[in-house]
Amino acid sequence: MDASGGLSVYPLHRCKIIHLVRHAQGAHNVEGEKDHSAYLLPHLFDAHLTPIGWQQVDNLRKHVHSSGLSKRIELVVTSPLLRTMQTAVGAFGGESYTDGIDVPPLMVENCGNSSRPAISSLNCPPFLAVELCREHLGVHWCDKRRSINEYKPLFPAIDFSLIENDEDILWKEDVREPNEDVASRGMQFLKWLWTREEKEIAVVTHSGFLIHALTSFGNDCHPNVKSEVCRRFENCELRSMIIVDRSMIGSDTSTTNYPGKIPSGSDALSDDAGVKYPNGIH
Numbered sequence: 001m002d003a004s005g006g007l008s009v010y011p012l013h014r015c016k017i018i019h020l021v022r023h024a025q026g027a028h029n030v031e032g033e034k035d036h037s038a039y040l041l042p043h044l045f046d047a048h049l050t051p052i053g054w055q056q057v058d059n060l061r062k063h064v065h066s067s068g069l070s071k072r073i074e075l076v077v078t079s080p081l082l083r084t085m086q087t088a089v090g091a092f093g094g095e096s097y098t099d100g101i102d103v104p105p106l107m108v109e110n111c112g113n114s115s116r117p118a119i120s121s122l123n124c125p126p127f128l129a130v131e132l133c134r135e136h137l138g139v140h141w142c143d144k145r146r147s148i149n150e151y152k153p154l155f156p157a158i159d160f161s162l163i164e165n166d167e168d169i170l171w172k173e174d175v176r177e178p179n180e181d182v183a184s185r186g187m188q189f190l191k192w193l194w195t196r197e198e199k200e201i202a203v204v205t206h207s208g209f210l211i212h213a214l215t216s217f218g219n220d221c222h223p224n225v226k227s228e229v230c231r232r233f234e235n236c237e238l239r240s241m242i243i244v245d246r247s248m249i250g251s252d253t254s255t256t257n258y259p260g261k262i263p264s265g266s267d268a269l270s271d272d273a274g275v276k277y278p279n280g281i282h
Helices: 027-034 036-040 051-066 082-092 148-154 179-195 207-214 223-230
Strands: 015-022 075-078 127-129 200-205 238-244
Touching: 015 082, 015 179, 015 207, 027 036, 051 082, 051 238, 075 082, 082 127, 082 200, 179 207, 179 238, 207 223
Parallel strands: 015 200, 075 127, 075 200
Antiparallel strands: 015 238
16 A cells, blocks of 8 residues: 555655747648648758747747746757757847847847747846757658858757767668667756756657656556557647755755754654654654
8 A cells, every 4th residue: 555645745845847838830730630641751850840830939038927937947948950949039138129139139030031020138037048858750751950160140049969969870761760879868858957067957858758758657546547648749848847856966055954953952852652663763
């Protein structure tokens, strides 16, 4: 019998909050929903957001601000594809860029033929592009990225320093990444997230990546909780979760725990003096 009643208790400093976001509607989503074989078409290379997709971004941005998330998120991690970066800066970036402000914009005007104004990097968390959270690699042209040198002028304030290769050497036209490899990459990404010092992080990525990255979690929970973790993400859906370090992967120490007994003094026994505690704990 589970004496805990299905609850778990973990030290706070062993936990990290992540806000997982699937990108907004892209041009490939529209064509792919009509005909799945459209994903094989080269004209969908690095698909951009649709006008509906940008409306979805605007609505997510309103939620991020009204819920207070905009004040809590310390880092935004994004897959280095056009649609994810557009979603990330639109939802979590600063206000419309104003000439004369001496900071680089997160996104320049009309990026990806969006007809959108530039987006400022003022008063927002840093943005970091990471290859590990890319979509299922290979075959589908929408999942092939441009060179980093092409992206940098479009997204001047996004940090691309963790991406080793300018050209996309991961995507193969004739080889689709196996599902188990996507799941393994997802676990590698989550472990990398844990090495970050930030405690609350937004991640803007893709539906296929999220499905395979999360599939191994929640098996020890009620089926409804498992579904909350693993069900398919809609375009521009945000789902907030906690990752817990149960294996001492990290070495963080608590910033809120207090050792007590300062100043030192006698430690009189309480009414439960007769209770025997495990491992000599009193």
